[in-house]
Amino acid sequence: MQRKILIAFFIIMLLGILLSGFLNLTLIRTSYMDELESRLISNARLLERVVIDRGDSLTHEDLQTIAIEYGQRINLRITFIDYRGEVLADTLIDPDSVENHYDRPEITTAYEGEIGKAVRYSTTINEEMLYIALPVDFDTLELKVIRLAVNLQQIKEINQKLYNYIGVSILFGFFASLTLAYRYIRKIMEPIYEMTEVSKKIAEGDLRRRVDVSSDDEIGLLANNFNNMADRLKTMIDKLSDNNTKFKALLTSIINPIIAVDNMHHIILINPAAEKLFEVKAEDAMGKHIIEIIRNSTLEDRIKDIFENHQETQMEINIQDPEERILKIYTNLIKLENDPTRVIGIVTLLEDVTEMRKLEKMRSDFVANVSHELKTPLTSISGFVETLKSGTIEDEDTKMRFLDIIDIETERLTRLIDDILTLSEIENNSTKSIRSETYTTEAINEVTEIMRPIADGKKIDIITEVEGNLPIIYGNRDWFKQMLINLLDNAIKYTPQGGRVQINAYQKYNHVVIVVKDSGLGIPKNELPRLFERFYRVDKARSKKVIGTGLGLAIVKHIVLAFNGRIKVNSEVGKGTEFTIIIPTKIN
Structure with missing residues (x-):
């Protein structure tokens, strides 16, 4: 701002100096030209008197002598011209060599009976001249005009001096005025600088800063008002910060996802539970359309209905992104406290009822x-x-x-x-069952021996490849054996006579991996996701041939989960099925 004021001050000062200088220059030039014209006219009248006094005896040679003699005395060019424009005598050049002057503007005016004046470049002597042509009536020599001319070089020199004086005045005035203006403006700007610095600190969060300006002018009043504003701002921000802290604590403690949108359906609030549900960060979600977060056209239509009808509602929707879920949604209108009729948005509380x-x-x-x-x-x-x-x-x-x-x-x-x-029992007690040591190799061998007679009855070979020193796992030993029995029983049931069942067990990193693979009927790919559901049978034909309760694999899955493990299944119709169980060896 100081620079702008200085620039404006400099421009105004420069314009003032230039304007006054050029006005003075014009005035001096005009005065000088007027005085010079008056002097030329006076000298022309004196020459007219000299010519008249000489009478009829005056010859062309006498005119030439007068032109040269008087021209040298008064330092002017004198020219005598007849009624045809022919030069009769001239101070500077031979009249015989001069072209006709009839069409010269000052001569034309003189022929009309008035004093002719002109400033122009003389092609005769190649200089700019001021001409004064005085009309006379001297019939003896047919003399009609006495013209006096003066070289304008002198006025050019005067103008140049004036230009120099103005330039020096501008430079001196500029530096002097700029110095004074800089000091004066800086003194005026110091409180503004201070207020700017304090406002910057306040904007950065230092609400204790205040302006220290003691003056009785408008700047002092502005400083006092600024300090009062800062005090009120600090009070309001402290209050808002306290309310915001309480609001954030409340919002964070709510386990249900909460999203608020404005009238344009853009998100204005999202709590941590909603961030976790939709796998998005608050800073990325703020300002986005709600459909960009909850990709569901039904929700969009319902939000439109709520805004149009101003009705609060609840509903259930299915979402597919980031994963398939069922959400129960409760919506409430956001209304202005001082104008309850004006709705500015909707707050939405979501309840994930997928598991329910x-x-x-x-x-x-x-x-x-x-x-x-x-x-x-x-x-x-x-x-x-x-x-x-x-x-x-x-x-x-x-x-x-x-x-x-x-x-x-x-x-x-x-x-x-x-x-x-x-x-x-497994579902209800999996988290609080006795986690005893289970010797993996020993348990697998025991189950294999138990199931071998059943396999022999169907002429099915059981092939085992079990590492001799598998690490100990922790959990209910009976459940572990039940899990293996169910898997082997399933493999034997669905493997035709003459087939084989293979058991592999080995250690990988901090896990025990158990693989049960058969050469049986196999399972279609589309049936695999539901394989561990209670009472689920792959197909009726398969179920009729095999006696079972339909709970065996459901029990296997829950036992694996009780051991903090995971189970995978791969199968191909006509080639058999492979179950892979991975159980950690460390207690979690």
Whole structure:
């Protein structure tokens, strides 16, 4: 700002000096020219008197003598011209060599009876001249005009001196005025500099800074108002900071995701829970359209309805990004405190009900499946019992066959109930089960020996490749053996006679890897994601051929999770299935 004021001051000062200088120069030049014209006219009239006094005896030679003599005395060029424009005598040149002057502007004016004046470049002597032409009436020599001319070189020299004086005045005035202006403006600007510096510190967060200016002028009043403003600003910011801290603490403590949008559907607030849910940072989400975060057209339509109808609502939506989820959404309008009729946005509270809905579906499916699985053997048992009670069956072999069927169905019910209880126990006690040491190699060998007779009955070879000193794992030993039994039992069931089942176990880094691979029927790729669900069967034809409760792999999955491990399955129809279990050897 100081530079701008100095530049403006310099321009004004320069314009003033230049304007006054050029006005003075013009005035001096005009005055000088007027005085010079008056002198030429006076001298022309004197020459007119001299010529008249000489009378009719005056010859051309006399005129030439007068022109030269008087021209040298008064330092002027004198020219006598007749009515035709012919030069009769001239101070500087021979009249015979001079061209006709009839068309000269000053001569033309003189012929009209007025004093002619002209400033022009003389082609005769190659100099700029001031001409005064005085009309006379001297019939003896046909003399009609006495013209006097003076060289303007002198006025050029005067103008040059004036230019020099003005230039020196401008330079001196510039430096003198600039020095004074700089000191004066700097003194004026010091409080402004201080206020600028203080305002910068306040903007950087130092709200304790104040301006120290003691003056009774407008600057002092401005400084006082600035300090008052800073005091009020500090009070308001402290209050806002306190409220903001409380708000952030509240917002962070809320476990449900919260997103607020303005009337343009741009995000103005997002809490940590929402950041985690949508895998986005607050600084990246702020200002973006909500659809860029929650990619769901239904939500967009509902937000439009809320703004148009000013109605608060709740709904459930399915989102696919960043992963498939079911969200329950509660929306509330954001209204101005001093104008409740004006809506400036919507705050949205989201509840992730994905697991809840999955559990509800699993519970519903489980009840339906259990009912179905229990109903089938119970119906069979009930039917055969009624038949036996009716006494219509007298053949003992038939009775025994019916009783065998009842016994088989009873065993099936027993296995089903045992599996349900086992699965329930694993689910409820996986986190608090006794984590004892399990010798991996020993447990695998024991299970292999238990299952070998069953495999031999189907002429299936069990091939084992187990490292001799596998590390100890920690968890329920019985569950670990149950997991292996279920996997081997499944492999044997779905492997045709003459096939083989292979068990590999080895250590990789800090994990024990167990692979159970069969050469059985295989599983279609589209069935693999649901393979570990309760009572899920790959297909009806496969289920009819194999007796089972449909809970074996569900039990395996939950046992693996109880050991903090993970399970993978690869399969190809007609070539067999491979289960891979990876269990950590360290206690987590």
